[in-house]
Amino acid sequence: MTPERRTKVGIIGAGPAGLMLSHLLHRDGIDSVVLESRTRAYVEQRVRAGVLEQGTVDLLDASGVGARMRREGLVHHGIEIRFGGMGRRIDFPSLTGGRSIVVYGQQEVVKDLIEARLADGGTILFEATDTRPHAFDTNEPSIRYTHDGNPHALACDFIVGCDGFHGVSRQAMPQGHLTVFERTYPFAWLGILAKAPPTHDELIYAYHDHGFALYSMRSPELTRLYLQVAPNEDRALWPDRRIWDELHARLETSDGWTLREGPVLETLVAPMRSFVAEPMQCGRLFLAGDAAHIVPPTGAKGMNLAIADVRVLARALADFYASGREDKLRAYSQACLARVWRAEHFSWWMTSMLHRFPNDDAFGNRLQLSQLEYITTSIPAATSLAENYVGLPFADS
Numbered sequence: 194m195t196p197e198r199r200t201k202v203g204i205i206g207a208g209p210a211g212l213m214l215s216h217l218l219h220r221d222g223i224d225s226v227v228l229e230s231r232t233r234a235y236v237e238q239r240v241r242a243g244v245l246e247q248g249t250v251d252l253l254d255a256s257g258v259g260a261r262m263r264r265e266g267l268v269h270h271g272i273e274i275r276f277g278g279m280g281r282r283i284d285f286p287s288l289t290g291g292r293s294i295v296v297y298g299q300q301e302v303v304k305d306l307i308e309a310r311l312a313d314g315g316t317i318l319f320e321a322t323d324t325r326p327h328a329f330d331t332n333e334p335s336i337r338y339t340h341d342g343n344p345h346a347l348a349c350d351f352i353v354g355c356d357g358f359h360g361v362s363r364q365a366m367p368q369g370h371l372t373v374f375e376r377t378y379p380f381a382w383l384g385i386l387a388k389a390p391p392t393h394d395e396l397i398y399a400y401h402d403h404g405f406a407l408y409s410m411r412s413p414e415l416t417r418l419y420l421q422v423a424p425n426e427d428r429a430l431w432p433d434r435r436i437w438d439e440l441h442a443r444l445e446t447s448d449g450w451t452l453r454e455g456p457v458l459e460t461l462v463a464p465m466r467s468f469v470a471e472p473m474q475c476g477r478l479f480l481a482g483d484a485a486h487i488v489p490p491t492g493a494k495g496m497n498l499a500i501a502d503v504r505v506l507a508r509a510l511a512d513f514y515a516s517g518r519e520d521k522l523r524a525y526s527q528a529c530l531a532r533v534w535r536a537e538h539f540s541w542w543m544t545s546m547l548h549r550f551p552n553d554d555a556f557g558n559r560l561q562l563s564q565l566e567y568i569t570t571s572i573p574a575a576t577s578l579a580e581n582y583v584g585l586p587f588a589d590s
């Protein structure tokens with residue numbers, strides 16, 4: 194098929210990774226096209242992550258898409274860890290030289306990026322289906338796709354797969370090219386979004402005999418709450434009353450703090466998985482974000498890693514177009530994987546410390562309690578948690 198459209202960088206997927214990459218490339222004068230299988234309304238309403246690391250916040254600001262986040266996002270200077278009926282706070286700025294996080298929904302980041310791309314004349318083709326990376330082992334790759342019922346081809350210099358864990362880009366790489374590292378967990382998260390004003394102004398991570406619970410918020414009117422449940426939990430077994438009872442049991446402390454209830458607007462069951470595919474490149478096809486790696490959400494790292502990947506890739510592509518040199522492109526995978534593995538470890542560690550494991554005995558339980566005691570009373574241990582949570586500085590910043 195003769196490609197009827199040409200761009201420099203063809204991007205598959207309009208999640209945080211694909212949109213941010215297209216935005217950063219535009220700022221360097223590099224043309225790109227984003228192909229997204231879903232509708233604009235769908236991607237703008239898909240509720241997922243909500244914690245932005247300091248580096249992500251700074252990058253949104255520096256690249257001109259941080260204004261609404263600054264107005265509407267909630268700056269948090271710490272988190273609380275609860276166990277044994279007591280809460281203990283980890284203070285981020287004092288432990289990390291002034292760094293913090295911002296609670297701002299992933300769907301809001303996506304809305305801001307789509308608005309910026311379209312205002313800058315960028316091209317995002319929604320409802321582009323049957324997407325397939327093609328000839329990425331040559332210098333003339335293309336992306337085949339279907340749009341408005343017709344087959345098309347997009348010619349480009351590079352293809353970037355930002356199409357999430359279930360996308361086509363990773364699968365398109367030849368068999369044997371990737372090495373996969375994976376861990377699944379014997380639990381999932383049941384999440385609810387409730388129309389209830391928060392009764393605490395920071396996230397609460399609770400370890401309880403019944404299992405883990407997370408208290409978070411999306412706005413002054415909305416709370417977002419999670420419960421550890423069995424993997425593939427049947428939502429029907431969890432009427433709203435049971436969810437609230439369990440949240441009260443796992444989150445409340447002996448000092449009288451109570452949870453405020455409200456109508457449940459949404460529920461989801463999220464599986465927990467750690468996954469890394471190496472390398473994040475094959476010829477002129479690159480992977481970024483969830484297409485290459487997944488973390489369990491306990492460390493709030495997924496979206497932040499996606500943004501960190503495309504920051505590295507945008508710089509490498511800018512260097513290529515400015516100088517013709519490919520060394521930064523060749524180093525892309527290695528540069529990202531150092532940060533990815535740090536986040537993999539942190540996410541696994543937080544998950545292991547805070548969840549009850551089905552076959553764990555009293556010994557395992559005592560080890561978890563000892564670790565919780567340590568990270569909430571030792572400044573060096575709390576510092577390690579805090580600096581990973583707010584996000585380590587980018588390697589080149």
Ligand SMILES: Cc1cc2nc3c(=O)[nH]c(=O)nc-3n(C[C@H](O)[C@H](O)[C@H](O)COP(=O)(O)OP(=O)(O)OC[C@H]3O[C@@H](n4cnc5c(N)ncnc54)[C@H](O)[C@@H]3O)c2cc1C
Pocket residue numbers: 205206207208209210211228229230231236240241242243244299321322324355356357358359360361461462463481482483484490492493494495496497499
């Ligand atoms: C239910 C859930 C809850 C989560 N909660 C948290 C959390 O609390 N904290 C946290 O840090 N992370 C969380 N995550 C992870 C976080 O949302 C992801 O890490 C983040 O979305 C990664 O961004 P991405 O752009 O790489 O991928 P995605 O956001 O998955 O975007 C990929 C895009 O590609 C599109 N696409 C897929 N296949 C194709 C195709 N063949 N052709 C064209 N387009 C395609 C998809 O429609 C999507 O728009 C959660 C994830 C899930 C699923």
